[in-house]
Amino acid sequence: MHIVELLDDLRGQCRAWRAAGERIAFVPTMGNLHEGHITLIREARKHAPRVVASIFVNPLQFSPTEDLAAYPRTPERDAALLTDAGCDLLFTPGVDTIYPHGQETHTRVEVPGVSDLLCGASRPGHFIGVATIVCKLLNMVQPDLALFGEKDFQQCLVIRRMVADLALPVAIITVPTVREADGLAMSSRNGYLTAAERARAPVIHRALTAAAQELCAGTAPPEAEAQVIAAIADAGLRPDYVSVRRAVDLGQPTAADRDLVILAAAYLGRARLIDNLRLIRPN
Numbered sequence: 054m055h056i057v058e059l060l061d062d063l064r065g066q067c068r069a070w071r072a073a074g075e076r077i078a079f080v081p082t083m084g085n086l087h088e089g090h091i092t093l094i095r096e097a098r099k100h101a102p103r104v105v106a107s108i109f110v111n112p113l114q115f116s117p118t119e120d121l122a123a124y125p126r127t128p129e130r131d132a133a134l135l136t137d138a139g140c141d142l143l144f145t146p147g148v149d150t151i152y153p154h155g156q157e158t159h160t161r162v163e164v165p166g167v168s169d170l171l172c173g174a175s176r177p178g179h180f181i182g183v184a185t186i187v188c189k190l191l192n193m194v195q196p197d198l199a200l201f202g203e204k205d206f207q208q209c210l211v212i213r214r215m216v217a218d219l220a221l222p223v224a225i226i227t228v229p230t231v232r233e234a235d236g237l238a239m240s241s242r243n244g245y246l247t248a249a250e251r252a253r254a255p256v257i258h259r260a261l262t263a264a265a266q267e268l269c270a271g272t273a274p275p276e277a278e279a280q281v282i283a284a285i286a287d288a289g290l291r292p293d294y295v296s297v298r299r300a301v302d303l304g305q306p307t308a309a310d311r312d313l314v315i316l317a318a319a320y321l322g323r324a325r326l327i328d329n330l331r332l333i334r335p336n
């Protein structure tokens with residue numbers, strides 16, 4: 054696997070692959086890789102002969118009170134995992150490559166509407182940071198397709214909308230959440246949990262699963278949301294939000310909407326955990 058820090062080196066290699074007629078799949082990450090990321094790389098390999106990953110802990114998507122400085126950085130381990138998974142090139146740009154004149158005056162990409170609710174309401178500016186870096190990385194790599202994990206359901210919708218609105222020539226593929234044996238969604242932030250917290254964390258997935266069954270049996274969304282909030286709080290987590298939404302655009306569902314997603318965010322110790330479950334309500 055090639056590891057490149059500089060844009061010219063990235064572009065040179067990608068240009069050579071394209072000239073040889075080879076499609077490129079791209080998996081952007083912030084590093085500290087786990088099985089969820091590796092699943093994206095393996096899926097990418099099915100779609101294209103060349104796979105590019107990036108590791109960049111993007112300061113623009115963290116608010117000043119969030120965990121940018123503490124965010125786990127494990128570069129050697131990440132490179133070994135990517136090599137084993139069959140990644141061809143790892144792009145590890147420095148902050149100066151991404152924000153050459155500083156992030157404050159850098160052009161931003163904003164996807165209004167879908168960015169403003171749920172995680173966007175709790176983390177103002179977060180999705181501007183995400184859309185900006187993903188747009189920039191897509192322009193740098195110019196892949197045929199890019200892959201994202203569905204644990205970040207709202208992020209996937211923001212990126213799809215950005216790609217559609219800006220007519221970016223890239224296909225977006227989303228991949229189901231990878232879970233630990235007890236149901237906890239894999240996340241780099243799970244590493245913040247103490248052993249006692251880790252034992253409680255699966256309550257989110259359990260509660261979402263129970264709520265999805267209730268919704269399919271006819272329970273109204275506010276009641277299902279209240280049940281999840283109670284279960285999460287009983288286990289000692291601090292719920293941020295629990296919300297049943299239309300899966301297509303995260304709008305408030307009407308009784309006629311069938312394709313739904315129930316999303317949750319909760320604080321546990323130093324970690325803010327998110328998860329979601331998609332469900333099709335029967336007629």
Ligand code: PAF
Nearest residue numbers: 081082083111183186205
């Ligand atoms: O999901 C993530 O890890 C990040 O938000 C992403 C897409 C790599 C952008 O920094």
